[in-house]
Amino acid sequence: MSDEPILSAQGLRLSFGPVRALDDVSIDVWPGEVLAIVGESGSGKSTLLRVLAGETRPDAGSVTYRDPQGGTRDVHGMTEAARRRLARTEWGFVHQDPRDGLRMAVSAGGNVGERLMAVGDRHYGNIREEAARWLERVEIPRSRIDDAPRLFSGGMRQRLQIARTLVTRPRLVFMDEPTGGLDVSVQARLLDLIRALVADLGIAVILVTHDIAAARLLAHRMVVMRQGRVVEEGLTDRVLDDPRHPYTQLLVSSVLAA
Numbered sequence: 001m002s003d004e005p006i007l008s009a010q011g012l013r014l015s016f017g018p019v020r021a022l023d024d025v026s027i028d029v030w031p032g033e034v035l036a037i038v039g040e041s042g043s044g045k046s047t048l049l050r051v052l053a054g055e056t057r058p059d060a061g062s063v064t065y066r067d068p069q070g071g072t073r074d075v076h077g078m079t080e081a082a083r084r085r086l087a088r089t090e091w092g093f094v095h096q097d098p099r100d101g102l103r104m105a106v107s108a109g110g111n112v113g114e115r116l117m118a119v120g121d122r123h124y125g126n127i128r129e130e131a132a133r134w135l136e137r138v139e140i141p142r143s144r145i146d147d148a149p150r151l152f153s154g155g156m157r158q159r160l161q162i163a164r165t166l167v168t169r170p171r172l173v174f175m176d177e178p179t180g181g182l183d184v185s186v187q188a189r190l191l192d193l194i195r196a197l198v199a200d201l202g203i204a205v206i207l208v209t210h211d212i213a214a215a216r217l218l219a220h221r222m223v224v225m226r227q228g229r230v231v232e233e234g235l236t237d238r239v240l241d242d243p244r245h246p247y248t249q250l251l252v253s254s255v256l257a258a
């Protein structure tokens with residue numbers, strides 16, 4: 001891992017009326033690491049992810065992205081066009097609902113291939129072959145390449161969304177509950193697949209989840225949120241095996257009891 005964070009947030013604050021969704025949150029994400037943001041519903045996880053990705057502007061604080069050349073970019077200071085360009089090239093997004101990340105009426109191959117076109121690939125044969133390879137990589141048979149995702153199961157759709165996201169080899173991927181809404185057995189398989197791909201590609205991932213087991217499996221490090229604040233952070237095994245904050249202890253023991 002490099003000695004500079006790929007993404008660094010300082011003093012983030014954001015309120016919705018009387019609700020403090022983010023209350024002085026600072027976090028660093030390092031190249032190649034999976035950072036899980038966990039906490040109960042309403043603790044501010046998704047809001048934090050949106051602010052880190054530049055989609056929602058905080059009331060105070062800053063988010064800094066370090067580009068491959070080592071330059072720093074102020075995520076909330078750049079133009080919308082620049083942020084969108086970054087989102088298309090060096091960043092990726094995996095949404096909880098695959099319909100938010102896929103084009104449902106476009107073929108599976110088209111969903112993957114159009115991302116390659118968006119970063120400048122023009123050779124149709126290469127694009128189709130690369131798309132087919134990625135479908136296989138996410139365990140979708142090549143023979144389904146011309147099928148639209150509306151014909152796919154929930155698990156297949158989510159795997160397709162992952163292929164569409166990773167095909168351009170982003171350096172940083174934002175994932176919001178990527179296994180939410182799927183059957184338990186489908187979740188386990190998807191988590192294994194995400195873990196293998198992320199390790200293989202060496203990408204940094206910010207993973208929002210309320211699923212402690214998913215965090216244990218995927219994340220190197222964890223941030224525990226409660227009422228808009230980070231109450232604990234550390235290496236995943238340390239946080240889960242030796243939680244220090246009473247809220248983390250409650251969170252971990254409630255999972256063990258379940």
Ligand SMILES: Nc1ncnc2c1ncn2[C@@H]1O[C@H](COP(=O)(O)OP(=O)(O)OP(=O)(O)O)[C@@H](O)[C@H]1O
Pocket residue numbers: 016019020021039040041042043044045046047048210
């Ligand atoms: N656009 C919004 N307008 C008003 N309040 C909001 C908005 N977005 C989030 N909130 C509030 O901010 C707080 C944090 O919400 P957030 O969605 O970030 O939590 P979360 O931890 O991701 O929860 P969940 O796991 O249920 O998605 C909640 O009290 C929520 O109601």
